[in-house]
Amino acid sequence: MVDTQLEEITLLNGRISALQSGKGKSSPLLFVHGYLDNANSFAEIIPLLPSYHCVAIDLPGHGKSAHRSLDAHYHLSDYVHDLYCLISENSWNDVTLVGHSLGGILSTILAACFPELIKQVISIESFGPLTEPEFTSTKQLRQSMISRQLADKPIKQPESLASIVASRLRVSDMQAAHAELILTRNTELVNGQLQWRTDKRLRTKSALRLSSSQALDLLENIQCPYHVVLGSEGFKKVKRLFTHRSTIFKQLHCIELAGGHHVHMEQTEAIATYIENTLKSH
Numbered sequence: 001m002v003d004t005q006l007e008e009i010t011l012l013n014g015r016i017s018a019l020q021s022g023k024g025k026s027s028p029l030l031f032v033h034g035y036l037d038n039a040n041s042f043a044e045i046i047p048l049l050p051s052y053h054c055v056a057i058d059l060p061g062h063g064k065s066a067h068r069s070l071d072a073h074y075h076l077s078d079y080v081h082d083l084y085c086l087i088s089e090n091s092w093n094d095v096t097l098v099g100h101s102l103g104g105i106l107s108t109i110l111a112a113c114f115p116e117l118i119k120q121v122i123s124i125e126s127f128g129p130l131t132e133p134e135f136t137s138t139k140q141l142r143q144s145m146i147s148r149q150l151a152d153k154p155i156k157q158p159e160s161l162a163s164i165v166a167s168r169l170r171v172s173d174m175q176a177a178h179a180e181l182i183l184t185r186n187t188e189l190v191n192g193q194l195q196w197r198t199d200k201r202l203r204t205k206s207a208l209r210l211s212s213s214q215a216l217d218l219l220e221n222i223q224c225p226y227h228v229v230l231g232s233e234g235f236k237k238v239k240r241l242f243t244h245r246s247t248i249f250k251q252l253h254c255i256e257l258a259g260g261h262h263v264h265m266e267q268t269e270a271i272a273t274y275i276e277n278t279l280k281s282h
Helices: 074-089 102-112 134-151 160-170 176-185 212-220 236-247 268-281
Strands: 003-010 014-022 031-033 053-059 095-100 119-124 186-188 193-196 225-229 253-255
Touching: 014 074, 031 074, 031 102, 074 102, 095 102, 102 119, 119 268, 134 225, 160 176, 176 186, 176 268, 225 236, 225 268, 253 268
Parallel strands: 031 053, 031 095, 095 119, 119 225, 225 253
Antiparallel strands: 003 014, 014 053, 186 193
16 A cells, blocks of 8 residues: 655646645546545545556645635536646646546546546546526526525534534435545644634535536547446436436446445445556556
């Protein structure tokens, strides 16, 4: 096993933090976490891949990364741009994207837009962008504007790590140890008081989700091998998307492992083995 080190990576539009190992060994494995998670989501997988250059980032506003400026928000396209900047500024190519949930959506969009940069996508409990019908546009925009106004109010700071772990477990199927691993990186001690590191604006609603036809256009433009990892007890909506979209992809592979939505934290060895096998086969 190898040590994973916290390194700061500077982008044109802000500072992001990452867990990185095996720097310079090969084209990178770029790990992208899910909504309200962080790089620690992959902290136990990276040591199982000592032969590869692994980079697990904190998306802006998450974990130890910087928040966006006060006049900005957290749009899906901006996250994709963050990934594009990271790859292009480091002159990486043949990148393997490993994305969980939101990270899988971002990886999918990036692979569609920049096929010349991406070797393959491994999407965990995610199968392309979530969509809404066009006739819901007004409702979506209204809810987004209201949520931004609510986000201006002071945020309640956590009483303790145990209390926010318990809160996370009430709304997810995570194991306590995994929730603690993520939440430890999403918080910090300030003058002895536990506080959120994550940007409270992350909880605002999206301004507009893509329509089905827009999502279809993206999926049809993915050229690289596309791997999907599903949890046996994962999100049902992901399985429904797989049913509807599986014929679109040119090179689709899928496995199911025992576990929930965070199956990659439950099945670290199986995930690491699968990643390594895909790298050797392509």
